Amino acid sequence: MVKIAIDGPSGAGKSSIAKALAKEMGIVYVDTGALYRTIGYYVRSEGVDPKDGEAVKKCLPDIHIEVKYENGTQCVYLNGENLGDRIREPEISMYASAVSAIPAVRDFLLETQRSIARANSVVMDGRDIGTVILPDAEVKIFLTASNECRAERRCLELKQKGIEVSYEEVLADMIERDNNDKNRAVAPAVPAPDAVMLD
Numbered sequence: 001m002v003k004i005a006i007d008g009p010s011g012a013g014k015s016s017i018a019k020a021l022a023k024e025m026g027i028v029y030v031d032t033g034a035l036y037r038t039i040g041y042y043v044r045s046e047g048v049d050p051k052d053g054e055a056v057k058k059c060l061p062d063i064h065i066e067v068k069y070e071n072g073t074q075c076v077y078l079n080g081e082n083l084g085d086r087i088r089e090p091e092i093s094m095y096a097s098a099v100s101a102i103p104a105v106r107d108f109l110l111e112t113q114r115s116i117a118r119a120n121s122v123v124m125d126g127r128d129i130g131t132v133i134l135p136d137a138e139v140k141i142f143l144t145a146s147n148e149c150r151a152e153r154r155c156l157e158l159k160q161k162g163i164e165v166s167y168e169e170v171l172a173d174m175i176e177r178d179n180n181d182k183n184r185a186v187a188p189a190v191p192a193p194d195a196v197m198l199d
């Protein structure tokens with residue numbers, strides 16, 4: 001069993017590298033952002049403020065998340081329904097970032113992530129994989145890129161999925177989200193002391 005952690009801000013290329021590596025090594029790729037996005041999706045559908053920790057916490061008992069692999073692709077099921085690309089909408093990115101700062105949400109997803117890594121060799125991408133989820137990962141990479149480069153990549157990715165966005169909007173959202181993610185009190189998106197920094 002091998003565990004590879006790839007952390008870093010959005011749009012740096014974590015998932016591209018992680019997917020290619022998983023394919024090359026014949027191991028499982030885990031996109032942990034999809035889990036926070038799924039909670040963000042649920043919270044939005046309930047009309048709950050994603051920054052209201054108590055209100056979001058009350059939603060958790062009604063959320064059942066399953067991660068399945070179909071034709072080599074990770075699918076996340078929310079209460080039995082595969083959400084597909086609906087969790088990729090820019091509004092859901094903001095919801096995901098807000099709910100991910102709530103400790104109860106992080107606790108809720110901890111075991112889901114660790115159990116996948118117990119059952120499989122994995123390359124897992126996220127924000128706190130090397131620091132919190134898999135602190136004993138054999139390889140830890142913290143991947144970064146300039147804001148402009150990341151926003152360009154994200155724009156292209158969204159357009160390929162048929163989601164229309166402007167570059168300026170993506171850049172502003174990304175900077176706001178990165179600030180939330182790296183300055184939050186619990187499991188901030190920072191490199192593990194033993195991570196390899198890759199720009």
Ligand code: DC
Pocket residue numbers: 010032033034036037093096097100101125126127128129177181
């Ligand atoms: O990787 P992504 O853009 O799909 O992640 C969406 C949000 O989820 C991101 O803004 C922060 C949060 N997240 C997190 O807090 N920890 C992770 N391991 C992965 C994502």
